[in-house]
Amino acid sequence: MAITDKRLFKALSQGDVKAYTSIFKCYYASLLLYVRKLVGDSHAAEDIVQELFCSLWINHERLPEIAMPQHYLYRAARNRSLNWLKNNRTVPIDGLKFHAEDDILADIIEEEVVRKLYKAIHHLPGKCREIFTLKLSGMTNAEVATKLNVTRETVRSQLFRGKKLLAEHILAILALFWSS
Numbered sequence: 001m002a003i004t005d006k007r008l009f010k011a012l013s014q015g016d017v018k019a020y021t022s023i024f025k026c027y028y029a030s031l032l033l034y035v036r037k038l039v040g041d042s043h044a045a046e047d048i049v050q051e052l053f054c055s056l057w058i059n060h061e062r063l064p065e066i067a068m069p070q071h072y073l074y075r076a077a078r079n080r081s082l083n084w085l086k087n088n089r090t091v092p093i094d095g096l097k098f099h100a101e102d103d104i105l106a107d108i109i110e111e112e113v114v115r116k117l118y119k120a121i122h123h124l125p126g127k128c129r130e131i132f133t134l135k136l137s138g139m140t141n142a143e144v145a146t147k148l149n150v151t152r153e154t155v156r157s158q159l160f161r162g163k164k165l166l167a168e169h170i171l172a173i174l175a176l177f178w179s180s
Contacts (some may be wrong), residue, residue, distance in 0.1 A: 013063040029118050038078065038081040038082075065134055128151075131158045
């Protein structure tokens with residue numbers, strides 16, 4: 001994936017809109033979760049990540065050769081989050097616990113897993129995918145049922161079905177990993 005990311009960033013630096021769109025689709029959700037975890041504010045996290053992607057496009061011609069694009073994006077998101085915390089918190093920023101370099105790598109790995117989970121969820125059947133997405137956004141089963149005009153039992157059964165399909169998908173990936 002890193003080689004693909006490097007190619008996408010190189011294409012982005014040359015003004016390729018499709019490369020930008022691919023990077024956005026690939027990283028937006030996981031960067032949003034990462035930033036939300038850092039700043040503790042969903043709306044601010046959305047703003048920070050959107051500004052990061054706007055800046056990426058606006059400054060695409062000045063993008064350096066990036067050896068590790070994923071690390072670059074997470075570092076940029078972290079820096080923007082720290083700036084937001086510095087400007088918007090009443091608690092002094094030196095009182096906050098910051099992540100060490102190893103913690104950042106662990107966060108990147110965790111967010112990569114989340115990104116792959118969302119990608120797998122995207123391949124679930126229609127209603128199942130819709131219910132899973134709403135549940136992951138924080139809705140209760142009752143709220144999902146009301147929003148989609150289905151019964152709570154339908155929500156439960158679709159969640160069960162989705163979990164089973166995701167588990168099979170993950171096991172297939174692990175089987176490929178362990179067989180090589």
